[in-house]
Amino acid sequence: MKRICSFSSVQLFSRSFRALAVPRSLNYPVQSLKRSSVRMEIGRNLTSGLTTESIAKPRGALIVLEGLDRSGKSTQCAKLLAFLKGLGHPTELWRFPDRETSVGQMISAYLSNKSQLDDHTIHLLFSANRWEKRSLMEEKLRTGTTLIVDRYSYSGVAFSSAKGLSIDWCKAPEIGLLAPDSVLYLDISPERAAERGGYGDERYERVEFQKKVANFYQTLRDSSWKVIDAGEAMEEVEKKIQEVVLDQVKECSTKGKPLNLLWSS
């Protein structure tokens, strides 16, 4: 196994944040670079020292569920966990934000309107919350555990972009996190999601805002995505998810598949 990360998350953040947040008027080395070069520079900084193996080795699969608030992610994650465990696949369920860590507690206070934070700051906290779990995530996958992850970097980018931050800025601190093998997007209209239980308790649970989030999710789709109609009955959604995920889990655990990095070109 080759070395994956030579930076601590704090270093990664201070580098990305400095490079992104510095006003053009300040005399900072990246200031004179064009926007696209800045992005490339950040990509190099963030990913230098991050390498993945070229030979595909058997490992666990990284499965991400995404979607609007109340699209059914938690329900389906729990069902998928039971399904994979029942088939004998070592599997864990993770979720972001991970509200257990100290960063996660700051996020939780913000989401429940107990604290106020600048939009950029909360974005970086969400990202830091993923970086603090990155090495454990890699270790679990390489030792054969499949991870089902309830929300990941796509939530980070879609929700912050919906507030008006630039997509490129939002993606930058996510570069170098592990790329999922499958992203299952639970597709539902914001209006239908709002009719489901518990809606309206947290900061982002407003229909107009969720409409914007849905639009930004669309721009993030890539070949790893499968869109699932989340308006169908729970059992139907469950079956569709199982088909997609089982293929991935089998491929990763038997043939093996290289681990890729998110948004690194």
Ligand SMILES: Nc1ncnc2c1ncn2[C@@H]1O[C@H](COP(=O)(O)OP(=O)(O)O)[C@@H](O)[C@H]1O
């Ligand atoms: N396919 C479905 N049809 C109807 N209600 C659903 C469906 N999936 C989930 N629900 C209900 O919607 C609510 C939100 O589901 P949840 O899984 O917590 O969503 P999320 O984790 O995406 O916020 C819960 O009350 C859940 O029982």
Ligand SMILES: Cc1cn([C@H]2C[C@H](O)[C@@H](COP(=O)(O)OP(=O)(O)O)O2)c(=O)[nH]c1=O
């Ligand atoms: C992971 C993540 C979530 N979020 C938002 C999405 C949710 O509105 C909120 C909390 O996520 P979550 O607890 O998963 O909410 P829900 O169960 O209702 O889907 O945080 C971000 O804004 N950025 C992120 O990086």
